[in-house]
Amino acid sequence: MAEEQSGVTVVGVGVVRVPTTEAAVRLLVERREPQPGAAMREAAAVVAAALEVLRSAGVPDKDVRTAAVSVSPNKVWADEHEQIQGYDAQQRLHVRVTDLDVLDQLLGGLVDRCGTALQIDDLSLSGEPTAAARSLARRQAIEDAREKASDYAEFTGRTLGRAESVDETPDAQRPLPPPRGRMAMAAAASMPIAQGEDTTTVTVRVHWQFE
Structure with a gap:
């Protein structure tokens, strides 16, 4: 009989804002x-x-x-x-x-x-995330996963051990915007463009061991 795996698998998400480019x-x-x-x-x-x-x-x-x-x-x-x-x-x-x-x-x-x-x-x-932004998003995703796993360990009376595996989910393709009513160019050109910010998101799946 295979040994029962001890631990919890959770999903962590990190979101970092980046300037539109x-x-x-x-x-x-x-x-x-x-x-x-x-x-x-x-x-x-x-x-x-x-x-x-x-x-x-x-x-x-x-x-x-x-x-x-x-x-x-x-x-x-x-x-x-x-x-x-x-x-x-x-x-x-x-x-x-x-x-x-x-x-x-x-x-x-x-x-x-x-x-x-x-x-x-x-x-x-849209904005193109820098390597630093992606790294920060990964850090936030791991911290999010650790917080969730710690909750599960506490709620079940266990002690959280080390992370045994980490998988990063590939970025999902952004859906195309829904069709809009067409705008005449003259109307669009008179509108100011607010650049604002975009976001980069990292999603990880982590299995944590229970001690």
Whole structure:
């Protein structure tokens, strides 16, 4: 018979605040024209103008990615059957901005050049944790786990011994933000951007021995 394991396994969490260092901007270019080719050409012209603005603001080409391109008929129901009333051409751009000081200038430039043909699907700020921040979060996670294990030892009349194993849970991928109502660029550019702070979280699973 296997020897019964003596001890308790607990989960500890450490959370450290870090300054925001970059912005992720999701842009949508959309044009509607009577013919699909015309819609594509008009959308391409808007995208080209947006790329010029991004380069002028110092955003490198590697931080700009086309996420999707589509052309589809705009169908409406009339006279008891579907009718095509033009074609919608779309291109979605994902932009990474690492210099937050240029964010207002960047949005304003897109407004001036692209107008309502370009919209913001989402803008989010995040921070990249330093090695020191991750180390502090790990320390807090272990201390959190020790406090929980000490409680269990006390409540069961045992003495807490040494930690026998420690597993760090990989960071979970952050969920994508839910779809929001699209904002015209002119409206977004007039809004001040509050940088605030982000957080880095470390989760550990620790087995503590009872003496």
